[in-house]
Amino acid sequence: MTLFFVETSCSLIGWMTLYTLLCHLNDGRSYEWNCRLVTLFHGILIVCLTAYIGFIDGPWPFTHPGSENKPLQILALILSLGYFIFDMAWCVYFRAEGPVMLAHHTMSVLGIMLALGLGESGIETCAVLFGSEITNPLLQARWFLKKAGRYDGVAGDGVDLLFILLFAFVRIGVGSRMLYCELASPKPSLLVKAGGVAIYAVSWVFMVDIARFACKKSRAKYKRWKEQHDPDHANGHAGTLK
Numbered sequence: 001m002t003l004f005f006v007e008t009s010c011s012l013i014g015w016m017t018l019y020t021l022l023c024h025l026n027d028g029r030s031y032e033w034n035c036r037l038v039t040l041f042h043g044i045l046i047v048c049l050t051a052y053i054g055f056i057d058g059p060w061p062f063t064h065p066g067s068e069n070k071p072l073q074i075l076a077l078i079l080s081l082g083y084f085i086f087d088m089a090w091c092v093y094f095r096a097e098g099p100v101m102l103a104h105h106t107m108s109v110l111g112i113m114l115a116l117g118l119g120e121s122g123i124e125t126c127a128v129l130f131g132s133e134i135t136n137p138l139l140q141a142r143w144f145l146k147k148a149g150r151y152d153g154v155a156g157d158g159v160d161l162l163f164i165l166l167f168a169f170v171r172i173g174v175g176s177r178m179l180y181c182e183l184a185s186p187k188p189s190l191l192v193k194a195g196g197v198a199i200y201a202v203s204w205v206f207m208v209d210i211a212r213f214a215c216k217k218s219r220a221k222y223k224r225w226k227e228q229h230d231p232d233h234a235n236g237h238a239g240t241l242k
Helices: 002-025 031-057 071-094 099-118 122-133 136-147 154-184 190-229
Strands: none
Touching: 002 031, 002 071, 031 071, 031 122, 031 136, 071 099, 071 122, 099 122, 099 190, 122 154, 122 190, 136 154, 154 190
């Protein structure tokens, strides 16, 4: 227990140090800018690490849920646990996120702590981290494009489209398969299974919001396209013909 506390504290201090360093180096940028840089770094790091764990180091999460944690899995979980504690504290302090995102962070913290405390189910927890973080760099890229004034264009449309497709395929499609394997296997504990259901439910909440955004943006794009190609609108005489 003491070792777990020390490792988590070291991870948290590491993320806080990185954030402080970025704030010092980018003192002309906002606090949120630097926090999102930390988030981007964590996303890339954890996606690479958990991809290696799942696809190379093993075991395969769909066939071995509930297996004993391996050292590399523990490392990935400790790194993410420290990050999520840091980011949740930052969001609460600056009131930067709504209840759904805070609930997601809370469940992530509790889920990682549960896997570490039980000493098992690290492989499927790493798989969930991979699925959760693989779209994160795109989310941050979208925010940085907005701040740079380059979102309304091909780059912004491309990032949004890739984010939506990746979220739907990985978080909902592959996530559904992962949840089925988790629930069907007799090895994972009931608490781990309940946590998987909760995380999956939050993913659907996000998916609904993303679908609404996609529909709204598509309608706006179509409306602008129609106005540009409609002679009446182009000449300023819309609605004058009877």
